[in-house]
Amino acid sequence: MKPLTIPARMIIAGLAIAGVAAYFLSSSPAAGDQAATIEIDASKKFQTMRGWEATLDLPDNEKAGLLLEAGDAIFDKAADDLGINRLRLEIRSGAESRARSWDRYQRGELTYKEWRPYRYATENDNSDPNVIDWSGFDFSEIDQMIEQQVEPMRARLAARGEKLFVNLCYVAFTKQITNGRYIHGDPEEYAEFILATSLHIREKYGFDPDSWEVILEPDNVPDWTPRLVGRAIVATERRLAQHGFKANFVAPSTASTAKAIGYIDAIAGVKGAMDHVSELSYHRYHKATAANVNAIARKGEKFGKPTSMLELWFGRADSRVLFEDLTVGNASAFQGRTLFGHFDVNRTETGAISVNYRKEVAENRQVFKYVHDKAVRIEAHAAQKSATPVAFINPDGAMIVAIRTSGPMQLTFAGLKPGDYEISYASGKQIVSTARHLTVGDDGKGEATMPAAGVMTIAGVVPHAANRK
CATH class of the missing domain: 3.20.20.80 (Glycosidases)
Structure with a gap:
């Protein structure tokens, strides 16, 4: 598992308040913030989009x-x-x-x-x-x-x-x-x-x-x-x-x-x-x-x-x-x-x-943006009510996990497909994309910090695939 680190200049450009960007750079939650563990099980499949x-x-x-x-x-x-x-x-x-x-x-x-x-x-x-x-x-x-x-x-x-x-x-x-x-x-x-x-x-x-x-x-x-x-x-x-x-x-x-x-x-x-x-x-x-x-x-x-x-x-x-x-x-x-x-x-x-x-x-x-036609929804679960996840496998094999949070939150993932992931989030009208990828090893684990209420997306990157950028 590799902690997420992001150059601040890439984040602040998309934020109205520099303090929110600084928060997003941290891999540890501030005092009083919530935490949630997102468990993904790709063996359990649901609807095809x-x-x-x-x-x-x-x-x-x-x-x-x-x-x-x-x-x-x-x-x-x-x-x-x-x-x-x-x-x-x-x-x-x-x-x-x-x-x-x-x-x-x-x-x-x-x-x-x-x-x-x-x-x-x-x-x-x-x-x-x-x-x-x-x-x-x-x-x-x-x-x-x-x-x-x-x-x-x-x-x-x-x-x-x-x-x-x-x-x-x-x-x-x-x-x-x-x-x-x-x-x-x-x-x-x-x-x-x-x-x-x-x-x-x-x-x-x-x-x-x-x-x-x-x-x-x-x-x-x-x-x-x-x-x-x-x-x-x-x-x-x-x-x-x-x-x-x-x-x-x-x-x-x-x-x-x-x-x-x-x-x-x-x-x-x-x-x-x-x-x-x-x-x-x-x-x-x-x-x-x-x-x-x-x-x-x-x-x-x-x-x-x-x-x-x-x-x-x-x-x-x-x-x-x-x-x-x-x-x-x-x-x-x-x-x-x-x-x-x-x-x-x-x-x-x-x-x-x-x-x-x-x-x-x-x-x-x-x-x-990230869930494509014919993507298949897979099991994603969080015990905490303050985080609601939904996960998919795209036709190109990329795993997509979106998490809706009720506030700032430290997110820990289990069951991710090994590989690189792009991280982005939206809070209200504000959209922020990170500058670097989260790399997930064979243990399927990863971390990210959501700085505000909204929706964060962890989007698998498939080499040489025509993904939405």
């Missing part, structure tokens, strides 16, 4: 232009530093319509208030769900999202030798409809709509969605029942398969964590539906107790499906939530914000644009 997700969106306010102007900086930071590798691409039910409301809204012919009721109202393309009349669909909104956000992120992930995961998500908040009909409560009409959208994406942009999220928050849509979600899966899988799509459905994506449990059972009650579900998803807006999160994990075990926490916005999905979803919910994917929502974007007095992480993002980055 499927992505750090963000929703594609653009605010309907004056910030939209500034965000698009800062797009390159945002995409660079999201892909290369934050670790976002999965996007939720939404298609509104109102895309089956000849009203062309999105184009009219973009041209200024409709105000936001006037456009809003059009978003989910449907107009049937024809009376036969087995025959697509392309003139009855309007994909201008999803095209804009793909061209402005998906394609730049696809290019950046490809440059890293990685593939962007695209989760196509159907949205139908029908309570907003003031004039018009809603036809997608018929599973065959729904299936036609999803097939038309998928074919459009394939033919225009050259890629297929990696998954299909059946409906966003069906518990907020009176037209949808838990059983209808299952029936829609069966009908849509049949239509997609006829055109060569390998359907992987994500469901139920309820706003209420508790309601997801009943929805999962209802989906399983529809013959053939669960066969095509690739993730059991939930949101955390209501009744998001640890018990409910764990109950979803147990459903995942019962049906042999990974789980995913796919929405808790507005800064509420902090590191406490992330660690709970990973360790209690066995979540294989996680979403805390929209893509642009991860960043505070402002124009400075000089006219330059600043792009910085929002309040909880820096700590979550300590997991997102």
